[in-house]
Amino acid sequence: MRLLEALGRLVLRVLEQVGRFFQMLGRAAVWAVRPPFDLPELLRQMVRVGWDSIPVVFLTTLFTGMVMALQTYNGFARFHAEGWVGSVVALSLTRELSPVLTALMVTGRVGSAMAAELGTMRVTEQIDALTSLATEPVQYLIVPRVLASIAMMPLLVLMGDAVGIYGGYLVAVDLLGANPVTYVDNSFKYLTVQDDVVSGLIKAAVFGLVFSLIACVRGYDTRGGAEGVGRATTRAVVSGSLSVLLTDFFLTKLLF
Amino acid sequence: MDNPAAAPPKLVAEDLHKSFGEKVVLDGITFSVADGESLAIVGPSGTGKSVLLKHLIGLIRPDSGRVIVDGQDLWALSGLERNRLRRKFGMSFQEGALFDSMTVFENVAFPLRRSGRSPAQVRKRVLECLEIVHLEGVDDKHPGELSGGMRRRVGFARAIAHEPEILLFDEPNTGLDPIMTDIIDEVILEMREKTKATIVTITHHIPSARKIGDRIALLFGGHLLFEAPPEEFLHSKDPAVRQFVEGRARGPLTDGIVEIGRKHLSEGA
Numbered sequence: 001m002r003l004l005e006a007l008g009r010l011v012l013r014v015l016e017q018v019g020r021f022f023q024m025l026g027r028a029a030v031w032a033v034r035p036p037f038d039l040p041e042l043l044r045q046m047v048r049v050g051w052d053s054i055p056v057v058f059l060t061t062l063f064t065g066m067v068m069a070l071q072t073y074n075g076f077a078r079f080h081a082e083g084w085v086g087s088v089v090a091l092s093l094t095r096e097l098s099p100v101l102t103a104l105m106v107t108g109r110v111g112s113a114m115a116a117e118l119g120t121m122r123v124t125e126q127i128d129a130l131t132s133l134a135t136e137p138v139q140y141l142i143v144p145r146v147l148a149s150i151a152m153m154p155l156l157v158l159m160g161d162a163v164g165i166y167g168g169y170l171v172a173v174d175l176l177g178a179n180p181v182t183y184v185d186n187s188f189k190y191l192t193v194q195d196d197v198v199s200g201l202i203k204a205a206v207f208g209l210v211f212s213l214i215a216c217v218r219g220y221d222t223r224g225g226a227e228g229v230g231r232a233t234t235r236a237v238v239s240g241s242l243s244v245l246l247t248d249f250f251l252t253k254l255l256f
Numbered sequence: 257m258d259n260p261a262a263a264p265p266k267l268v269a270e271d272l273h274k275s276f277g278e279k280v281v282l283d284g285i286t287f288s289v290a291d292g293e294s295l296a297i298v299g300p301s302g303t304g305k306s307v308l309l310k311h312l313i314g315l316i317r318p319d320s321g322r323v324i325v326d327g328q329d330l331w332a333l334s335g336l337e338r339n340r341l342r343r344k345f346g347m348s349f350q351e352g353a354l355f356d357s358m359t360v361f362e363n364v365a366f367p368l369r370r371s372g373r374s375p376a377q378v379r380k381r382v383l384e385c386l387e388i389v390h391l392e393g394v395d396d397k398h399p400g401e402l403s404g405g406m407r408r409r410v411g412f413a414r415a416i417a418h419e420p421e422i423l424l425f426d427e428p429n430t431g432l433d434p435i436m437t438d439i440i441d442e443v444i445l446e447m448r449e450k451t452k453a454t455i456v457t458i459t460h461h462i463p464s465a466r467k468i469g470d471r472i473a474l475l476f477g478g479h480l481l482f483e484a485p486p487e488e489f490l491h492s493k494d495p496a497v498r499q500f501v502e503g504r505a506r507g508p509l510t511d512g513i514v515e516i517g518r519k520h521l522s523e524g525a
Contacts, residue, residue, distance in 0.1 A: 121355075124353055125349045125351070126354075126355055128310065128315050128347075128349065129349055129353040129354075131313075131314075132315065132342060132345060132346075132347040132349075132415075132424075133367045133414075133418075134339045134343045135366075136335075136339065
């Protein structure tokens with residue numbers, strides 16, 4: 001009985017959060033198209049989300065590409081299919097690994113910062129102060145962060161694609177002694193821009209929307225002082241990451 | 257309000273009710289403030305003074321009741337209209353609530369961003385406001401580098417920058433030393449002189465309320481228990497007022513005449 005109760009509460013909480021997410025999505029969408037447009041703030045957020053995340057995304061995708069090459073080589077060598085390593089690395093990176101891992105890393109790096117920043121502003125009444133100065137906090141705080149994330153995620157993923165494929169090349173050619181010309185040839189032979197690269201970039205943009213809006217809502221709804229800010233930050237990362245993975249499944253099914 | 261028929265009130269709270277979950281915070285609050293008048297609302301900590309103040313500017317929506325500003329019902333307006341109406345207000349928050357990513361100058365200039373002023377005019381107005389609150393030469397500092405009293409005054413400067421008609425002060429001198437407390441009161445009086453604004457201040461500091469207010473009201477248990485001009489308030493025979501004015505631990509505010517009073521004491525708030 002108690003188990004059912006707990007389960008029911010959990011379901012209610014999840015539904016409540018999903019509802020809150022879409023409510024905020026609606027508000028943000030309305031405020032995004034209303035003047036005034038704060039371009040400097042948008043650019044500032046784009047630097048924070050995009051430019052500042054380059055090192056993390058670079059390292060993540062580089063090592064992912066390298067590991068992919070090692071692992072597939074190991075497996076494929078068992079039936080003398082080493083030549084296909086490049087294809088597998090390129091396809092899995094562009095379609096799946098680069099968008100998802102980039103999103104997870106950026107959620108941890110940027111999403112947590114967004115939640116902490118907005119949460120601190122909430123508990124120190126800075127958000128109330130914005131409202132009192134006739135400035136809509138959703139427009140001033142949330143819209144630029146979400147738009148910047150939607151815009152920068154595909155660019156980060158595009159870079160990740162290139163870096164990851166290069167990582168795979170490094171391992172396959174320099175470490176495992178594959179023929180560089182065949183490797184490159186195989187890498188791009190089955191890779192199509194529209195199906196593989198673009199589908200990954202669409203995913204990236206959606207992930208950008210999901211993680212940034214969740215982080216902003218978490219921060220915006222913060223209650224209860226410093227502890228509340230900590231809680232909001234943790235939840236932003238946890239539910240942000242989970243939502244990225246969940247959306248990934250449905251998007252993959254949709255875009256295939 | 258000696259003569260309520262003379263002019264329509266600037267700000268009216270009409271039967272405000274607000275609960276957070278089980279806890280009833282406002283239980284039918286009604287008052288009005290005339291144009292240019294200064295009302296001080298006092299009461300023990302944790303009785304919902306800040307909540308009441310936030311209702312007046314529409315930061316919190318009442319469960320029932322109305323807030324009327326210049327004849328306009330705050331919650332009958334659309335969000336955009338409400339935002340426009342908020343330009344009539346300037347609010348100073350408890351800890352200043354300065355934007356900590358911005359310098360003092362940028363904080364005070366914030367309300368002027370979309371006012372159509374040229375950068376030179378903005379600069380002039382910001383320095384003017386900082387001068388009114390007696391802060392000069394700090395405009396390029398960040399809030400973190402300032403003392404509590406200075407932060408409070410930057411908050412004042414930001415609140416008056418766009419020349420509001422109504423000023424709200426949330427605990428303007430809590431947590432400051434006695435001298436700074438009095439300086440803050442002086443600054444508020446000077447601001448009143450210069451802006452001719454209608455003022456609502458909440459505080460638990462009786463000397464401040466006496467100095468700033470044309471009227472003092474006591475908020476407790478979700479009700480305004482008593483309301484009078486300062487001298488009358490201070491010499492009132494009302495037991496609750498007496499207890500608060502004299503600062504005694506025992507009395508009707510804490511003795512369980514009101515249920516919340518008992519809870520208040522047991523929570524040690």
